[in-house]
Amino acid sequence: MINIAYETATPEPSDRVVSVAEGFGLDQWEKFVIYDNVELKIGPKDIVYITGDSGSGKSVLLKALERDIKEGMGLSYINIADILPESGKPLIETVGETFEEGLELLSRVGLNDAFLFLRSYEQLSDGQKYRYKIAKMIESKAQFWVMDEFAATLDRDTAKIVAYNLQKLARQQGKAVLAATTHTDLLGDLNPSVHIHKRFGKEITVNYYPNQPAKECSLVREMRVAEGTVDDWRKLAGFHYRSHRIGGPRKIFYLKRKRKDELCGVIVYCYPPPTCFGRRLILPKMSMKELNEKLSIISRVVVHPKYRTIGLGVKTREGNIDKSWNAICGNARCNGEV
Secondary structure, eight states: OEEEEEESSOSSOOHHHHHHHHHTTOOSOOEEEEEEEEOOOOOTTOEEEEEEOTTSSHHHHHHHHHHIIIIIIOOOEEEGGGOOOOTTSBGGGTSSSSHHHHHHHHHHTTOOOHHHHTSBGGGSOHHHHHHHHHHHHHHHTOSEEEETTTTTTSOHHHHHHHHHHHHHHHHHHTOEEEEEESOOTTHHHHOOSEEEEEOSTTOEEEEEOOOOOOSSOGGGGGEEEEEOOHHHHHHHGGGOSSOSOOOSEEEEEEEEETTTTEEEEEEEEEOOOTTOHHHHHHTTTSOHHHHHHHOOEEEEEEEOGGGTTSOGGGOEETTEEOHHHHHHHHHHHHHTOO
């Protein structure tokens, strides 16, 4: 049971407090009740989403839950506010005990770009900093991840992406999340098993749901695949770690958000060179003309850093898996682009 209340004045009021009481006709001190015998059922693998207006008591509840985790459950927890990144060092040197572990942790949270590995924490955007701290929470091995003012400083698109990735990673790791925020637009992407909505006073609503991963990030439903041009490649080429030049493209496809007409990713198909391994295998069976008609290679793949790790590989269009975009993400994982 959680019981939290505050007196409207200190036990031994000061002269100013007494003046307020006399001026407003207060003849006794009242108790302000925030939580009155609130029973919460939270397990070590639950995703808990705490919402409510500023000042309604979300942060107070988080602190109470932290005490219960430590004293009642005896389990470990990490608060994102307590993570202090090492300044001035490349990210790859600040995560993981080994180089391989560092690559894996950064890649899991979408910081899987060759250039990002070499940046310091101070050089990251707000969204990238949040992803980095999630990597550090995974590294900590703590059972509970505590996050007050969750994604409050992020734009709403990035907040939804971070929420989707957070719940996915926590469920993969078998961890619990306690996330509090004033924003109520993350319900679908965080897909909590416990949703607590706190209003002013002692009014509170608690809903329990099946503890299962979100099917997809909400932004994916706004995306479409279509055939593009070299200009589409050039717009995202700067996010690719290899040469930006492409020779003789056969087909180019792009992924865009319909509502914003925002370019999210590009794949470039080219004719394979004669020395390509696959071509050498079937060259004796087909003419050069037939090979050029039937055989292609994926030359370049790039996904905008904002949209990495949100499951674009299962993007569907008209109820069927879009093979072009599925190929994008399949290859991108190999190249460290998604």
